[in-house]
Amino acid sequence: xxxxxxxxxxxxxxxxxxxxxxxxxxxxxxxxxxxxxxxxxxxxxxxxxxxxxxxxxxxxxxxxxxxxxxxxxxxxxxxxxxxxxxxxxxxxxxxxxxxxxxxxxxxxxxxxxxxxxxxxxxxxxxxxxxxxxxxxxxxxxxxxxxxxxxxxxxxxxxxxxxxxxxxxxxxxxxxxxxxxxxxxxxxxxxxxxxxxxxxxxxxxxxxxxxxxxxxxxxxxxxxxxxxxxxxxxxxxxxxxxxxxxxxxxxxxxxxxxxxxxxxxxxxxxxxxxxxxxxxxxxxxxxxxxxxxxxxxxxxxxxxxxxxxxxxxxxxxxxxxxxxxxxxxxxxxxxx
Amino acid sequence: xxxxxxxxxxxxxxxxxxxxxxxxxxxxxxxxxxxxxxxxxxxxxxxxxxxxxxxxxxxxxxxxxxxxxxxxxxxxxxxxxxxxxxxxxxxxxxxxxxxxxxxxxxxxxxxxxxxxxxxxxxxxxxxxxxxxxxxxxxxxxxxxxxxxxxxxxxxxxxxxxxxxxxxxxxxxxxxxxxxxxxxxxxxxxxxxxxxxxxxxxxxxxxxxxxxxxxxxxxxxxxxxxxxxxxxxxxxxxxxxxxxxxxxxxxxxxxxxxxxxxxxxxxxxxxxxxxxxxxxxxxxxxxxxxxxxxxxxxxxxxxxxxxxxxxxxxxxxxxxxxxxxxxxxxxxxxxxxxxxxxxxxxxxxxxxxxxxxxxxxxxxxxxxxxxxxxxxxxxxxxxxxxxxxxxxxxxxxxxxxxxxxxxxxxxxxxxxxxxxxxxxxxxxxxxxxxxxxxxxxxxxxxxxxxxxxx
Numbered sequence: 001x002x003x004x005x006x007x008x009x010x011x012x013x014x015x016x017x018x019x020x021x022x023x024x025x026x027x028x029x030x031x032x033x034x035x036x037x038x039x040x041x042x043x044x045x046x047x048x049x050x051x052x053x054x055x056x057x058x059x060x061x062x063x064x065x066x067x068x069x070x071x072x073x074x075x076x077x078x079x080x081x082x083x084x085x086x087x088x089x090x091x092x093x094x095x096x097x098x099x100x101x102x103x104x105x106x107x108x109x110x111x112x113x114x115x116x117x118x119x120x121x122x123x124x125x126x127x128x129x130x131x132x133x134x135x136x137x138x139x140x141x142x143x144x145x146x147x148x149x150x151x152x153x154x155x156x157x158x159x160x161x162x163x164x165x166x167x168x169x170x171x172x173x174x175x176x177x178x179x180x181x182x183x184x185x186x187x188x189x190x191x192x193x194x195x196x197x198x199x200x201x202x203x204x205x206x207x208x209x210x211x212x213x214x215x216x217x218x219x220x221x222x223x224x225x226x227x228x229x230x231x232x233x234x235x236x237x238x239x240x241x242x243x244x245x246x247x248x249x250x251x252x253x254x255x256x257x258x259x260x261x262x263x264x265x266x267x268x269x270x271x272x273x274x275x276x277x278x279x280x281x282x283x284x285x286x287x288x289x290x291x292x293x294x295x296x297x298x299x300x301x302x303x304x305x306x307x308x309x310x311x312x313x314x315x316x317x318x319x320x321x322x323x324x325x326x327x328x329x330x331x332x333x334x335x
Numbered sequence: 336x337x338x339x340x341x342x343x344x345x346x347x348x349x350x351x352x353x354x355x356x357x358x359x360x361x362x363x364x365x366x367x368x369x370x371x372x373x374x375x376x377x378x379x380x381x382x383x384x385x386x387x388x389x390x391x392x393x394x395x396x397x398x399x400x401x402x403x404x405x406x407x408x409x410x411x412x413x414x415x416x417x418x419x420x421x422x423x424x425x426x427x428x429x430x431x432x433x434x435x436x437x438x439x440x441x442x443x444x445x446x447x448x449x450x451x452x453x454x455x456x457x458x459x460x461x462x463x464x465x466x467x468x469x470x471x472x473x474x475x476x477x478x479x480x481x482x483x484x485x486x487x488x489x490x491x492x493x494x495x496x497x498x499x500x501x502x503x504x505x506x507x508x509x510x511x512x513x514x515x516x517x518x519x520x521x522x523x524x525x526x527x528x529x530x531x532x533x534x535x536x537x538x539x540x541x542x543x544x545x546x547x548x549x550x551x552x553x554x555x556x557x558x559x560x561x562x563x564x565x566x567x568x569x570x571x572x573x574x575x576x577x578x579x580x581x582x583x584x585x586x587x588x589x590x591x592x593x594x595x596x597x598x599x600x601x602x603x604x605x606x607x608x609x610x611x612x613x614x615x616x617x618x619x620x621x622x623x624x625x626x627x628x629x630x631x632x633x634x635x636x637x638x639x640x641x642x643x644x645x646x647x648x649x650x651x652x653x654x655x656x657x658x659x660x661x662x663x664x665x666x667x668x669x670x671x672x673x674x675x676x677x678x679x680x681x682x683x684x685x686x687x688x689x690x691x692x693x694x695x696x697x698x699x700x701x702x703x704x705x706x707x708x709x710x711x712x713x714x715x716x717x718x719x720x721x722x723x724x725x726x727x728x729x730x731x732x733x734x735x736x737x738x739x740x741x742x743x744x745x746x747x748x749x750x751x752x753x754x755x756x757x758x759x760x761x762x763x764x765x766x767x768x769x770x771x772x773x774x775x776x777x778x779x780x781x782x783x784x785x786x787x788x
Binding site: 050051052054055057058060061062064065066068069070072073075076077078079080082083084086087090091093094095097098100101102105106293294296297300301304305308309312315316319322323 | 407412429430432435449746763
């Protein structure tokens with residue numbers, strides 16, 4: 001019973017993180033695509049997310065909060081070890097966050113906020129990839145002791161995961177815009193999505209093949225029975241989704257499908273990643289069970305989650321329904 | 336652990352918190368104001384209320400965005416820089432933090448989109464509901480954060496096992512001894528801050544003869560609010576002082592500049608506390624004042640700072656001056672609302688130019704008072720992270736000092752840039768003003784050669 005409660009709490013943390021990745025993913029992706037658009041299209045691109053970005057970013061805080069509340073040891077150990085990439089990400093998020101409002105009020109200084117939005121989004125996405133890569137590599141000295149002062153967020157692997165996240169978010173952003181726009185801008189986004197699908201598939205392949213090389217435990221999971229049989233559907237579903245996505249942006253016949261297909265690719269990678277890490281919450285050092293808060297604390301948190309989270313999901317969906325449909329210039333403005 | 340790294344982490348935490356607090360303290364009050372104005376419009380159908388609500392909603396968006404992003408930094412910074420602290424009190428702080436995100440942050444963020452951009456997309460009642468949800472969200476976030484902070488001041492409802500704080504009673508954790516007082520004090524601070532900010536903007540329009548009808552309504556409302564809340568705040572502040580003296584006597588000693596334990600301690604109006612010589616320089620004082628205020632007895636005893644070794648004393652200078660700045664501004668506010676009442680009775684509230692200018696000048700002072708008060712509370716809590724139990728230094732993360740130096744410099748540059756651009760766009764937005772009514776447009780049209788009003 002205790003274990004089930006911890007698992008549910010872990011699922012809540014996981015849910016918060018994937019919600020963040022998908023929702024803020026397309027927000028950040030739009031920032032990454034920003035430099036490649038003209039000023040008119042930029043208004044539309046920003047307008048398509050300005051009513052929802054705030055809520056999207058709150059999932060990042062929920063991720064931190066549930067990780068902290070449910071697994072205080074993991075929160076208190078992981079965050080200092082990821083110090084520099086996390087702070088770079090946070091400051092980048094500050095810049096892109098304020099760019100939403102300030103760009104709207106700016107006239108002469110618009111270019112500044114265009115740069116803040118584009119650079120902030122790209123750096124934030126890249127840092128999230130760095131964090132992911134550093135996390136997977138781990139930072140133990142081999143005896144299970146966490147070495148904070150010697151960790152290095154910059155490695156070939158973490159740079160690769162950084163670029164992979166940037167490409168992935170750009171793909172999410174472009175497929176979101178295919179849904180939300182029409183005409184020329186939509187045409188552009190179909191084209192961008194075509195390149196991005198290929199890049200994302202390449203990155204996924206390299207990361208998927210590289211990860212088992214880093215960690216023998218992960219290798220054992222993926223390349224031996226019976227775990228292989230449970231895991232194998234993930235790459236297969238991912239591959240089918242990727243192919244369908246490529247087909248749908250090639251033919252430009254579907255407006256909604258590309259976005260959902262991209263989410264499926266993200267979900268497959270995410271679940272695959274989570275299962276690779278299992279049962280560790282700090283790779284090769286601390287398991288989920290070791291990091292979990294005392295049982296009554298977990299229950300206290302879960303009671304709140306069970307009551308409030310469904311309501312949050314409901315009004316989040318409502319907010320998306322209110323702002324459904326193709327974006328137009330007035331939509332992105334207060335007036 | 337490296338003392339330099341700890342020191343830098345403390346400076347960084349203080350700086351980011353101090354910058355962050357400016358925005359929520361304004362937003363919580365503004366959200367209530369907008370909510371009331373929109374409600375008044377629904378009730379009376381007077382279009383001036385709608386104009387006020389729309390104008391202030393647009394203005395609200397500027398500091399709100401800054402508050403959100405600087406808040407996200409906070410949620411990670413606790414763990415990155417004070418990992419040992421977050422680990423030790425994980426059960427208490429972590430759970431409160433989850434509840435804050437669930438019940439407050441999502442509510443604000445989820446309905447903000449509709450509040451800002453939904454005027455054409457939902458009906459007036461639904462829009463009002465969205466504004467109401469944002470208002471409640473900002474209010475509830477103050478509840479949780481003040482509960483967590485008050486627990487650090489007056490911990491209760493826990494058992495200490497192997498250096499970790501295990502919760503016995505959630506009610507005692509949430510409603511710890513200083514919580515209700517400090518929460519009320521903070522909420523009143525936000526409403527007073529917003530009142531003076533609204534009064535400043537409205538007074539400026541009145542001075543410039545622009546948007547007169549809506550500015551009169553807003554100024555009148557803000558001055559009524561402040562007239563009720565400022566005296567109330569003095570009473571609540573007094574109650575907070577009693578609680579501080581009961582649970583954190585050394586904080587009281589630092590606030591009052593009391594070095595030696597004494598009965599009938601004098602109220603030090605001004606002095607420069609010298610920690611090296613352990614006495615006050617240039618003191619101007621009123622006999623028995625401090626004892627009277629903190630114990631409500633002339634001969635009440637106040638514990639002196641010298642009763643503990645120097646390493647156990649609070650940061651005296653910041654606590655002492657922070658308190659005087661806060662109370663000083665409170666006195667200014669009290670004078671302002673009383674003069675305002677007198678002018679209102681004589682029917683000159685909207686036309687007395689010197690008073691309107693003084694209101695413009697007082698605009699940012701609520702935020703300054705809040706920062707000063709927060710400085711008093713937190714510097715006075717030192718050297719403890721959990722009062723009397725866990726030292727701040729023991730809570731720091733083992734991060735290299737060079738890394739903290741790097742992030743601290745980056746944060747100072749970024750935050751100053753953000754604050755300056757926020758002020759720039761706020762002023763720009765206020766100068767441009769609300770959308771003009773038909774009548775005003777005609778008048779403006781007749782005078783286009785005078786330039787853009």
